[in-house]
Amino acid sequence: MSAQEVNTWRSKSEVTTVGTAVPNPILKFEQAPFHANTITLLKQNFSSPSVIQSQSWPLALSGRDMVASAATGSGKTLGFLLPAFEHIKNNTPANSGYRRGGPLALILAPTRELAQQIQAECNKFSSSYGIRNACLFGGQGNRYEQTAQLSRDPQILIATPGRLSDFLASRKTSLSNISYLVLDEADRMLEMGFEEHIREIVNQISTDRQTLMWSATWPKSVESLAKDYFKDYIRVNIGSMELSANPNIKQNVLYCSTNEKLKMLQDHLLSHPNSKTLVFCQTKRNCEEVGLQIGQLTRGTIPMATLHGDKTQQQRNNILEDFRANILKVVFATDVAARGLDVSDIETVINYDFPSNIETYVHRIGRTARAGKKGQAISYFTDQDASQAKDLAEVLKKAGQPVPEAIANLMTQKNRSGSNNSRSQNNNRSGSSNPYGGKPLFNANNSTNYSNYGNNRNSSNYGNNRNSSNSNYRGRDNRTSHNIFDDFPDLKSDFNPFR
Missing domain, CATH: 3.40.50.300 (P-loop containing nucleotide triphosphate hydrolases)
Structure with missing residues (x-):
């Protein structure tokens, strides 16, 4: 040449x-x-x-x-x-x-x-x-x-x-x-x-x-x-020598309050039940809580799992394998999955919790629109994320995406009157109560069940045994949709997380 x-x-x-x-x-x-x-x-x-x-x-x-x-x-x-x-x-x-x-x-x-x-x-x-x-x-x-x-x-x-x-x-x-x-x-x-x-x-x-x-x-x-x-x-x-997002990703930033996020996620997943979706949460605890509540709210109609550092290697392998094979449609993850996650056909990435820095945001949404494909990213942005507004706006502009008016306002008005105290209370995950209201999600009895999700697919523990005839998951050659309530029989009764 x-x-x-x-x-x-x-x-x-x-x-x-x-x-x-x-x-x-x-x-x-x-x-x-x-x-x-x-x-x-x-x-x-x-x-x-x-x-x-x-x-x-x-x-x-x-x-x-x-x-x-x-x-x-x-x-x-x-x-x-x-x-x-x-x-x-x-x-x-x-x-x-x-x-x-x-x-x-x-x-x-x-x-x-x-x-x-x-x-x-x-x-x-x-x-x-x-x-x-x-x-x-x-x-x-x-x-x-x-x-x-x-x-x-x-x-x-x-x-x-x-x-x-x-x-x-x-x-x-x-x-x-x-x-x-x-x-x-x-x-x-x-x-x-x-x-x-x-x-x-x-x-x-x-x-x-x-x-x-x-x-x-x-x-x-x-x-x-x-x-x-x-x-x-x-x-x-x-591409650009500066930090930038893939232009093939349609970025949607939704300004909301903390206690609106769960319902927004529920509505999105129910309206797109067949879309392969990766949902990011900031902590392992919130990953489990949000995954469990969405499983309840969707009545087990969407196959889903959680992926984070507390999973065993076998659990993580099984979940990733089934996500690639479209057996699982939704995976809730912490940033352990943000880099190096080799699933080529993820259609949507949702930032349930906005990350603490803009680099992680770009890495997260980069899980979709791979190899020249199109994809979308949805981010729930609250007042607590105001410090990221300026950097987010820059990423949006560089990718040719519109900057929502609320984000533009937060760039110059980081503290909204009367919101910080209430949001601080809403986001307090250190106590035993459900941060979204209603029953406590974690106790010695049910947290063990959910943390085992990924080990044994014989109806009570989703994971290692892929040939059980007593489970909705009937092995690699005879699969049906997995009902998340089979993993948690104690949660089949009506449960309203907003109650």
Whole structure:
């Protein structure tokens, strides 16, 4: 490609690069030096490389350090995985086989879900290279299996920072051979408090390495990490260099009071019962409370579940699997699902609780409108969220979306007379009473039932046993809609949460 052709492509594709000697993009799979079987597999799944793949592949293959920003669902995982395969092939002596002592490539990810999704892609595309991998993430009951994976001498290690630190401390693995390092969703890892773990891990890796970092945003913490651990890196950005939302997402911001939100959500879900919807709540407790109440209000007519950090790994896997398979239509989630959630056809994201910062807002709504599809985001915005009004308005404007009059007013009038005290009382979740009025939702008897949602699908516990003949859920080959009241028989009686 000529310099003019490259510039035209980058301008049309909204690709911005910062750095020297940036290689030309790869626009066709045949132009990439990957294994022939890998090229065939790519063609079977995609028509052409995605924009981020086109620019990241030649950069990663050149051995340069890189910091890249691209939307979720843009193909970024293969953007660093396929070059990793080539790196391992080219750095393993042909006649000596893989030398023991630890993996050659390390991929750090913020959550177990994202780590598992990376491993799934790795398994799908690595067979032609004969490359083994191990995936390390937190949770009870999985340490033995992960130790077994490490005993098979993997060349690629995929891990969350905390669990990898544990294995390093117990000397179950070593990073002495690592020469290809990937920090996936680095901004999210830093938001989750993993900076100390990341620095401890990176300090154990030789400086003679290639480092790739993927980050949706560019806060000072990410910039500091890049300055400390990258050398002569190239920054690649797809779209605006500033924080922005996907323009394919229709953003609806509804100004309301706290005690109006439940009824608004009920009305929306009942009017769109077949729409795949992800509902975000700020806390695990509220996630459970809202999910339970909506289940009661909709009389179990919409299959739904809750997803947060207190779920076991098996529960989380089952819920995500059934959400992908359209068995579940609604999932209530905390921000554990906001990044790395690999469900491609979510139609609507609802911010039941508006997040505490605008970066999280953009990450949340980015779960819809993936891979060029359209989607919508609905956000319930209260007076308590007034501090986010200005940033929200900027995101709306950049995406070509109208700014509601109420949000514009809150930008200059953050405190509405007489509202703060009442809202503070409405939002108080520290007591045992139902914050929406009526019966207490949580006690020693019923909170256990609902927290088990995800383990056993035999009518009382939704989750592990997928073949029970005594349940509405009758296994993978004989499914019917799940009635949430079968999980909570003590709640089948009439219940009015507003009473």
